[in-house]
Amino acid sequence: MAYGLLDDLSEERISGVQLNYYFICKRKLYLFSKGITFEKENEDVKIGRLIEQSYYTREKKNRMVDAINVDGINFEDDVLYEMKKSSKNESSDIxxxxxxxxxxxxxxxxxxxxxxLRYPEEHRNVIVVLTAADEAEILKILEAISVIIKQPKAPPVIKKRICRACAYHDFCFI
Ligand code: SF4
Structure with missing residues (x-):
């Protein structure tokens, strides 16, 4: 496995949000990576934050570990938690x-x-494990993200259903 690639990427560590956006929309990934963000103003994002704050209140949350912002880690049991408002992007959440x-x-x-992976509004948890095949795939994804965010121009608008609830909707369509 080409772990030497990690050294090449180490100076620009990719965040979990960037990896998530890679699956959702390459344009969103690009804009977010350039510091163009609308998440704070977006209603869906605000609702997501409220949900996060109202569940599992006794657990320590939002541990920033370098470039990743983890919703919760239990080091005794080697478990990591991530909470999401809905499972509509379950694959990218995983x-x-x-x-x-x-x-x-x-x-x-x-x-x-x-x-x-917790979906408290749906009363559902998804157990996630990391396999050797996943690790190889993640290396490829990191390389692809690195290429996208170095492009001189943003990737095109994708015009999909997810655009309606996207924080970048007005930026892309108006
Ligand atoms: S509105 Fe659509 S094209 Fe624009 S960033 Fe969001 S998902 Fe991508």
Whole structure:
């Protein structure tokens, strides 16, 4: 596995949000990576924050570990938590959590045996593990992200259903 690539990427550590956006929309990834953000003003994002604040209040939350902002870590049980408002982007949520586990392993020398993806509004948890195949895939994804964010121009608008609830909607369409 080409872990030497991690050295090349180490100066520009990719955040979990960037990895998530890679799956959702390359344009969103690009704009966010250039510091163009609208998340604070967006109603969906505000609702997501309120949900996060109202569940699991006794757990420590939002641990910033370098470039990643983890919703919760239990070091005794080697478990990492991530909470989401809805499962509409479940696949990218799973990859984000796998990336957190990858990050802890390769940048922080800490093995996390399991990730728990929480959808409290749906009363549902998804257990996530990191396999060797996932690690190889994450390396490819990091390389692809690195290429996208170095482009001179933003990728085109994708015109999909997700655009309606996207924080960048007005920026892309108006
Ligand atoms: S509005 Fe659509 S095209 Fe624009 S960033 Fe969001 S998802 Fe991408």
């Amino acid at each position: 990859w984000q959590l796998k990336y957190y586990m990858f990050y802890m392993k390769h940048y922080k020398a800490t093995i996390i045996s399991k990730g728990i």
